[in-house]
Amino acid sequence: MISVVNLSLVFNSFLRINSIEYKSTKVGFENFPTTPLNFRQNLTSSLTRSVRINSSRMSAIKTCGEIHSDGSSYDSNGSVRCHEKGRRFGNIVWHKCSVEKIDRQELLQQKGCVIWITGLSGSGKSTLACALTRALHSRGKLTYILDGDNVRHGLNSDLTFKPEDRAENIRRIREVAKLFSDAGVICIASVISPYRKDRDACRSILPDGDFIEVFMDMPLHVCEARDPKGLYKLARAGKIEGFTGVDDPYEPPLNAEITIQMEGEVCSPPEVMAEKVISYLDAKEYLQA
Numbered sequence: 001m002i003s004v005v006n007l008s009l010v011f012n013s014f015l016r017i018n019s020i021e022y023k024s025t026k027v028g029f030e031n032f033p034t035t036p037l038n039f040r041q042n043l044t045s046s047l048t049r050s051v052r053i054n055s056s057r058m059s060a061i062k063t064c065g066e067i068h069s070d071g072s073s074y075d076s077n078g079s080v081r082c083h084e085k086g087r088r089f090g091n092i093v094w095h096k097c098s099v100e101k102i103d104r105q106e107l108l109q110q111k112g113c114v115i116w117i118t119g120l121s122g123s124g125k126s127t128l129a130c131a132l133t134r135a136l137h138s139r140g141k142l143t144y145i146l147d148g149d150n151v152r153h154g155l156n157s158d159l160t161f162k163p164e165d166r167a168e169n170i171r172r173i174r175e176v177a178k179l180f181s182d183a184g185v186i187c188i189a190s191v192i193s194p195y196r197k198d199r200d201a202c203r204s205i206l207p208d209g210d211f212i213e214v215f216m217d218m219p220l221h222v223c224e225a226r227d228p229k230g231l232y233k234l235a236r237a238g239k240i241e242g243f244t245g246v247d248d249p250y251e252p253p254l255n256a257e258i259t260i261q262m263e264g265e266v267c268s269p270p271e272v273m274a275e276k277v278i279s280y281l282d283a284k285e286y287l288q289a
């Protein structure tokens with residue numbers, strides 16, 4: 001017992017010396033069981049966990065650079081992110097809580113991220129999003145879909161398809177997606193998102209690796225032949241102005257993490273496409289805490 005308590009004292013002194021704002025309560029010391037054996041086991045595992053968590057937090061805090069509007073910041077490469085209590089942006093001060101993303105991820109046994117599915121209308125974005133969510137759900141993983149059509153029924157119902165409104169549409173969706181991924185959820189955004197700079201802006205607000213761009217690289221003639229909502233027909237007839245791929249641009253990704261294409265004239269079933277994304281998530285360890 002004594003040696004474990006001594007270890008705790010040394011550990012806390014070490015943190016004070018390093019000027020890191022830290023209290024033992026932040027890593028679960030507040031719930032000590034009462035028996036000596038459980039007490040020691042809990043303290044030891046709390047220490048092990050706190051060393052693991054705080055070594056990454058400490059390196060993040062040491063390398064903090066520019067402070068962003070939400071109180072987060074990045075190092076000079078834009079890759080390390082942290083929040084520091086009390087950092088001010090105008091009159092808004094970031095409020096930090098001791099339960100953080102890492103804790104939520106541990107609870108969910110997965111890593112929060114954003115799978116951003118982009119492509120022309122009719123390219124299969126919603127179909128893939130649905131197949132992916134089904135496959136992940138059956139593996140016990142928590143997902144949420146932000147579908148362009150659906151979000152435009154509520155949060156973005158005030159927006160049109162003019163370029164500035166499309167940009168605002170994507171800005172709101174990326175902020176919501178960021179919140180979901182911070183919650184530890186695998187967030188799937190399926191939106192045309194035709195402009196590269198809007199998609200890149202989403203990449204830039206997320207921690208390295210957490211933005212996974214999936215490009216539905218389907219030829220326009222295939223999408224147009226599908227035309228499930230009859231919108232291409234209306235656009236060709238001049239009844240819809242500024243339709244993506246017809247008289248509004250689509251800028252394909254330059255470095256998408258995953259590209260979905262037809263093989264010759266054949267389009268893989270949605271479940272096969274979903275497996276491709278799941279293999280990527282598995283390889284990058286997003287399906288574990």
Ligand SMILES: Nc1ncnc2c1ncn2[C@@H]1O[C@H](COP(=O)(O)OS(=O)(=O)O)[C@@H](OP(=O)(O)O)[C@H]1O
Pocket residue numbers: 120121122125126147148149152161165166167169170190191192193194229231240241242243244248
């Ligand atoms: N002018 C124009 N251009 C493109 N798409 C149009 C347009 N007008 C309506 N729709 C329907 O809106 C859906 C796309 O919404 P998004 O929010 O994904 O678009 S965007 O990212 O803001 O460009 C899109 O849904 P999907 O077919 O699922 O992509 C269309 O059904």
Ligand SMILES: Nc1ncnc2c1ncn2[C@@H]1O[C@H](COP(=O)(O)OP(=O)(O)O)[C@@H](O)[C@H]1O
Pocket residue numbers: 119120121122123124125126127128190226228267268269270
């Ligand atoms: N992998 C696929 N193989 C065959 N048809 C598909 C596939 N994915 C989507 N479709 C069909 O294409 C149409 C458009 O798909 P959808 O997911 O609504 O596209 P988007 O969301 O990009 O507009 C739908 O009729 C859908 O059934």
